[in-house]
Amino acid sequence: MNQTKKGTILTLVAGFSWGISGISGQYLMANGVHVNLLTSLRLLIAGLFLTVLAYFQDKKTLKILLTSKKNLLGIVFFALFGLVLNQYAYLSAIHHTNAGTATVLQYxxxxxxxxxxxxxxxxxxxxxxxxxxxxAIGGVYVMATHGNPSELAITPTGLFWGILSAFTYAAYLLLPAQLIRTYGSLHVISLSMLLGGFLFPLFSQAWNYSFDMTGSNLLALFGIVGIGTIFAYTVFLHGVSIIGPVKGSLLASVEPVASVLLTVLVMGTQFYLTDFIGMILIIAAVLLISLRDLLASQKAHLGEK
Incomplete structure (x- = not known):
């Protein structure tokens, strides 16, 4: 297998794994797990694992991030207003709609x-x-109203959290840009996730909520944390290191497709034609931007030659 094909497969697998994360979260919340507890568990467990991974990969960089006041403040700000807020908004959107709808709105x-x-x-x-x-605007409108502006096709609360998850995901991408360029995404994301995993439970008092330790709940927790966060993130990083971030982001657009498919197959959620039209419009908008960036990077590469 050549490197390009390997990177492509890894990135697609990561996108599908993120789809597993969404449906696992929907299953857990449908079976009584509170969004505050689920957000806390996801951040804390994944943060611990990824920080250990970052330590063994390059402990010097980790030490620099932790001992610099400026870097640490940047990590704290990103953790609270980018990562934690986005995770909470996304899971809340899933809770009030479904994994497929929430993922597409975030896209x-x-x-x-x-x-x-x-x-x-x-x-x-x-x-x-x-x-x-x-x-994108047309897609959100169609999904929210089914073409009838006089009434919403999804709950106002679900629409609010879905749109907020898109805004917070934008913050997630923009806030740590300088830190990631300097120190790499694994170290920045892992520390922020771990910090969020310690701070968010304090704010939300996550320990007041119960988790029923059934086999299916534990499997779903592994789906959202093990597959949909730890595995997906590390595989995506490896894939992107091979094929580049622009092509990687384009291929990762398989996530909303996987999420919708899994929502139908696993949870039996019913979507209407207007839902699919809205989803297609939003995904088309993302693909158009990604293709533009891909063409621009290819032109720049040719210009360098």
Whole structure:
């Protein structure tokens, strides 16, 4: 197997694993696990494992992050207002809608990042970017109303958390950008996840909620933490190191497709034609932005040659 094919397969596997994470979370919350406890468990367990991995990979970088006041403040800020808030908003969106709908709504994030970039740089979006923005807004509208603006097709609470998860995911991508460029994503994400895993339970008093230790619940917990967080993240990093971040983000768009498919197969959730139309519009917007970035990177690479 050549390296490009290997990187492609690893990235696709990571995207599908993230889909498993969403449906596992939906199953647990449908069986009485509170979102505060689930968020805490996911952050703490995955944070511990990934931090240990980061330590054995490069403990010097980990020490630099922990002993620098400026870096540590950046980690704390990202942990609370990027990572923790996004995890909580996403799981809350799943709780009030379903894994497929919540994942697709969150995938409007690249459009939000695009809008932020245009405002920050004070530039107008290109034609393809305008089309992507219109597709994303149209997709959210169709999913939320089924074409009837007089009433919502999903609960207002579910729509709120779904849109908030997209905004917080944008913060998740933007806030640690400088730290990740300097110290690498594994060290920054693992420390932030571990810190969030300690701090969020204090705010939410997660210990007040129970977890029924049945075989199916433990399997679902392994699905959201083991497969959907630890495995997916490490495999995605390895895949992206081979094929590059632009192509990696494009291939990772398999996540919402996997999430919708698993929501139907595992939970028996019913989607309507209008739901699929809205999902297709949002995914098309993301693919359009990703393809634009892929073409731009290829042109830059050719220019360097």
């Amino acid at each position: 409007a994030t690249p459009v939000l990042v695009l809008l932020y970039t245009c405002l920050r740089e004070r530039i107008w979006p290109s034609l393809s970017e305008v089309v992507a923005i219109v597709l």
